[in-house]
Amino acid sequence: MTAAVRAPRQDRSRVTRQRLLEAALECLADLGWSNTTVVVVAERAGVSRGAAQHHFATREALVAGTISHMSELRRAEIAAHEGVPHSTVEVLELLFGFYSGPVFRAALQLWVAAAADEGLRALIGPLEAELGRQAHAMAVELLGVSEKEPGVRETVQATLDLVRGLGLAALLSDDDRRRGRVLRQWARTLDDVLPRQRKR
Amino acid sequence: MTAAVRAPRQDRSRVTRQRLLEAALECLADLGWSNTTVVVVAERAGVSRGAAQHHFATREALVAGTISHMSELRRAEIAAHEGVPHSTVEVLELLFGFYSGPVFRAALQLWVAAAADEGLRALIGPLEAELGRQAHAMAVELLGVSEKEPGVRETVQATLDLVRGLGLAALLSDDDRRRGRVLRQWARTLDDVLPRQRKR
Known part of the structure; x- marks a missing residue:
């Protein structure tokens, strides 16, 4: 096989894998863990069962892949906001966004299923x-505070617990x-209450 | 049938119903919605399938009964704390208790399943x-604040969102x-930040 033939084939394989991961995330968020199987995900992705099983032989492999995919999506989201100045309420809206989109809804389905499933x-x-960790680092960065100041770390954590609680309420x-x-x-x-460093 | 025979029979029926509701709550909290069926609950309660189906003909009837049971448990919990003075941190611990016990874990399983199930x-x-509503009223009462003051209602809501977020984090x-x-x-x-009325 020449390099010219191998490259498009690898590309197609990458595209298929990506479509499966996106479909798995959607399935988790919309249908929950118990309905997210390799067969259902393959169907949603418009990929044959065989191709899906080539990429993800088991449901566990699929969920492991989806977890990496979720972290990547979150990193990309964070990178898009870095260094942009925001008012406090805009920062809170942004953080709430972390606890309301499909990544959060999918993670929530996994977390709640995991409460009743040791393997998961x-x-x-x-x-x-x-x-x-990602959400905490982003909150500290966007609020422009120093965790060396007493009470700041706890107030940032309380802020994340608050938006997590709002995200759970918004689910229904x-x-x-x-x-x-x-x-x-x-x-x-x-x-x-927060001693701002006003870095910007 | 004489009254003397009827009364114990009614008592037994009430005891059976109560055992089924307690088992349903435990099942939801420990096994999740998808594993909470009338058969599983009957087994956990040590009640025959027939008796269970006499009380709860469908899974929907069982979950409706469990929901009423959860509200009652919560009311009893609240009544036990009324009028007792508490420091702010003790109030927060108490409120966190609302978002961490079996009632919360069972409710969470229902909420998350309901996100993917319109009927539920x-x-x-x-x-x-x-x-x-129960949690909000209790927070206002225990903190001893007036919601007529500007910002108080939102700060109480933020407090409940915060403990709900902590409860979700504590799940795993x-x-x-x-x-x-x-x-x-x-x-x-x-x-x-809260203008306390210091009623006590």
């Missing part, structure tokens, strides 16, 4: 830890107005 | 609303020390 828990533990009954009021009031509180 | 969503909408990786630090810092913030 071992598989997704690292995902939970990474998403948490999305109430934009209530959330807007809570976030604006929270922004005022943060502006009062 | 209609069934549990009222539960979500009631648990939210319970980190008592982190949570203790967040709650203590949050209590300090509340003491600074």
Whole structure:
């Protein structure tokens, strides 16, 4: 096989894998863990069962791949916001976005399923830890605060716990107005209590 | 049938129903919605299938009964705390308790399943609303604040969103020390920003 023939074939394989991962994320977010099987995902991706099983031989392999894919999506999202100055309430809206999109909904389905499934828990533990670290680092960066100041680390964590709680509430009954009021009031509180470094 | 015979029979029936509801709550919390069927619940309760089906003909009837049971448990929990004075951090610990026990874990399994199931969503909408109202009323009462003051309502809501977020985090990786630090810092913030009425 020449290099010219090998390259497009590798590209096609990469595209198929990518489509499967995107479909798996959607399935998790929309249908939940118990309905996310390799067969269902292959169908949603418009990929043959055989091709799907070539990439992901088991449901566990598929979920492991999807977890990496979720971390990557999150990193890309964060990179898009780095260095952009934001008001406190804009930062809170951005952080809330982390706990409301398809990545969060998919992760939530996995987390809740894992609460009743030890094998799944071992598989997704690292995902939970990474998403948490990513969100924390982004909150510190965007709020422009130093964690060396007393109480700052805990206040940043409380902020992330707050938006996580809002994300869970939004899962069933999305109430934009209530959330807007809570976030604006929270922004005022943060502006009062957080010693900003005003790096920008 | 004489009254003397009827009464114990009614009692037995009530006891059986109660055992089924308790088993259903445990099943939801431990095994998730997809594994909570009338058969599984009957087995856990040590009740025959026939008796279980006499009380709850369908899975929907069982979940509706369990939802009422959850609201009752929560009301009893709240009644036990009424009128007792608490420091801010003790209030936060109490509120966190609402988002960490079996009732919360069972509700979470239902909520997350409902995100992917319209029929279930209609069934549990009222539960979500009631648990939210109960927690809010209790937070206002225990913190001893007035919602007529500007920003108080939103700060109380933010507090509940925060403990809900902590509850979700605790589902997988319970980190008592982190949570203790967040709650203590949050209590300090509340003491600074909330105009307390100091009713007690």
